[in-house]
Amino acid sequence: MNNKRVTSFDVAELAGVSRSTVSFVFSEDKQSRIRPETRQKVREAAEKLGYYPNASARALASNQSNTVGLIMTRSPRYIASDNFLPQIIGGLLDIVKQEQLGLLIEWVEPGQQIQTYLQLTRAKHIDGMIILTPRFDDPGLTALEQIDIPCVLMGQIPECNLPYVDIDNRASAKLAVDYLIELGHRQIACITNAATAYSSASQRLEGYRDALKAADIAIDESLIRMADFDAASGYTQMKDLLREYPRFSAIFVASDNVALGALAAIHDAGLSVPEDISLVGFDDIPEAAFYHPKLTTVHTPAKEIAEESCHLLMQLLKGEIPYSRTINIPTQLIIRDSARMIERSHITTN
Amino acid sequence: MNNKRVTSFDVAELAGVSRSTVSFVFSEDKQSRIRPETRQKVREAAEKLGYYPNASARALASNQSNTVGLIMTRSPRYIASDNFLPQIIGGLLDIVKQEQLGLLIEWVEPGQQIQTYLQLTRAKHIDGMIILTPRFDDPGLTALEQIDIPCVLMGQIPECNLPYVDIDNRASAKLAVDYLIELGHRQIACITNAATAYSSASQRLEGYRDALKAADIAIDESLIRMADFDAASGYTQMKDLLREYPRFSAIFVASDNVALGALAAIHDAGLSVPEDISLVGFDDIPEAAFYHPKLTTVHTPAKEIAEESCHLLMQLLKGEIPYSRTINIPTQLIIRDSARMIERSHITTN
C-alpha cells in the first residue's frame, strides 16, 4: 500500500516549482500572483499525486480552522426529539458547504459553559460559533461578551449584547393568541415550548399574556403549563390541564412538537380539535401540515434563520462590520384546521 | 485587550519546567512519566494563564484530529425533514463527548463522493467517518475499501466489505407485513421510505415481498410506491394509491415520517385508519406514539445504532480489532392502534 503522505513539497517537485508557489495556487485569494500556465501545471501535478492540503497544518499556519461550531444547549436526550433541529442543520449545511467551511456540532452541559466556550475558541478548534436556543442562566454568554470571539446567538437574550438572529417570539405568540380571541375564545390556556430559562419560552409566554391583556381578559395562571420540547411532555401537560376543562375552549401551544402530544392527550380524553378545543401551535415544522387536524400555527422560517446566522457569523469572522448585529426574521400565522370559531355552548362566564 | 496567545511555552516558564514536560502532562496517556508534584505545578500554571492546547498544532504533530465525521448522503432539503436524524445526532453527541472527540457534519453531493471522502480523510480533517444511509450507487464506497480509512456505515450495502451497523431491514419489514397478514389482510399495499438506491429502502421492500410470498399472496406491483423520506412524499404517493382503493385493505409504509403523510391523505379521502385501512409504519420515531391513530410500527433503536457505530469506529481508529466488523441491532414490532383485524366487508377475491 502506498501510504506515503503526499505533501505540497511533492507537488512542487513534480511541477518543477517551489513549495511556496504550490501554496499560492491553493489559497484562492490572490491567484493573480501566479501565472495561469504555472497554476495549471501545479493543478495537474496535484491531481496526479492525489494531493489534498493538510487541514491541520493549514489551520496552524493561517490561524483559521475554517470550521464553525453549532452549540446546543440541551442534553442529547432532548436533542433526540427536536424536530426543529433538522431544518436548522439542513440550512446550515447548505451555506457552510458553499463557503467551504466545516460544521462542528457540540453539546454543552449546564455548568460547563464557560469552560466549553473558551476551550473551543481558544483551542482554535473553530473560528466562530452559533449558539442554538441560548439560556438566560448561561454564565458563558457574558464571558463571550468580554473576549472578542465571533459568535451568533440563534435566539435572543435581553441584557446580552452578542449578535443574534431570531424571530420576534413575543409578537408572534401574540399573533397566535390574537387569532384565537378573534375567533371568540376568551378562556385560553397555554403550554410553553420549554422551561422559562430558555428565552424563546419566556418570550412566547409574554406574548400570550400581552394578547390577553390587550383584550381585557384576566390571566388565569392555572391555565399555564411548561413543557419540555417534546411531544411526551406536551401529552403530560395537556392531560393535567384537561382536569380544568371546560374552563378553557382554546389553547396556545408554543411548539408544534409539544402540540402533537397535546393533540393526542385531547383525543385520548374523548374530545376533538377543533370541535371541543381550538389549538394554535408554533414553529410550523414540516409535519404540522400533516397532523390531524392540520395545525394552525406560526410559521418560523428555520432555513432562513440558519442562513442569516451563518452569513452574520461569516461577516464577523471576516472582520467585516455587518449591516446590523441583530437580525429579526418575520413570521406568519398559517391558518389550517386546528382552530375555529367558538361554539355557542362553550361560552361560559367567569 | 490581552490578545496575546497563551502557549505551552508560557505555561512551562511559569511552572519552571520545560515545554516537553507540559506536553507530557497534557497527553494523558503516559502520565506515569511525570512526578505528581510537577504535574500539579503545571496544571496550576495552565489554569492561571488560561491555557488551552491548540487543536490544530496538536493534530498536526500527532497526526490525529480527534474528530469524527458524520456523512449525510442526502441534500439539505431532505435532511431538513428527517425526524430520525435528531436521534442519531443525539446518540452520537453523547458518546463523542465522553470520548473527548469532536463531531463534524458533512453533506456529500451525488457525483462528488470519492472527491469528498478523500478530501476529508487525506486532509486529516477527520480521523474516521460514519456514513449515514449509504447508497447502492455510491462509487466512493469502493474507493474507501481500497484505502484503509476508518469508516463505519450506518446501513448495509450488500457487496461492500466496509464495517457496518444496521438493523435487519428485510426481516423487520417482513415482521410488519406478517402482522398485517395475521390480521387477515391479503390486499396489502406498500410505500417505501425512499428511492431504492438507498439500501434500506430496497431491503424493506424485499421484506414486504418475502412476507407476501410466504403467505402465497401474488404481488401486485401497482400497489407499490416509492416515497422520498418526508411526509409530503407520503401524502402524494398515498393519494395516488387511493385511486386503487378498495383493492387493498392494509398498507405497509416503510417510514413513520412518510406514514404521517399517508395518514393525512387517507383522512382527506374521507377514510379512516384503522377502520377502513390498516397501516403499519417503520422506525418508531418518538412522535409515532402520538400520531392519530397511534402508530403500529417497527421499533428501530436509533440511539443504540448511533452508539454502536461510534464504538465500532473508535475501535477501528485505535487500531484494535473489533469483535465483529458487522453489527446487527435487533428490532421489535410495536403494536398500537393503526392496524386491526380486517372487516368482513373488506374481503374481496381476486
Add this chain to the structure above:
DNA sequence: ACTGTCGTTTAACACGTGTTAATAAACTCT
C-alpha cells in the same frame, strides 16, 4: 568513592502549511 540502575526532565527535531521580504525574470520606455 565508584559504578550501575532507575526514574525525571530536557534538547532537538518533526509535522505540513501560510506568508513576508528578497530575488529573479520579463517587459516597457527613452
Add this chain to the structure above:
DNA sequence: AGAGTTTATTAACACGTGTTAAACGACAGT
C-alpha cells in the same frame, strides 16, 4: 542597449505541539 518598472518565483521563518533519544540526578550496592 540600459535603466526602470512591473510581475513571478523563491528562500526563510513562523505557527504550537508531539515525541524520541539523550542528559541529568538521585540513590543503592559493593
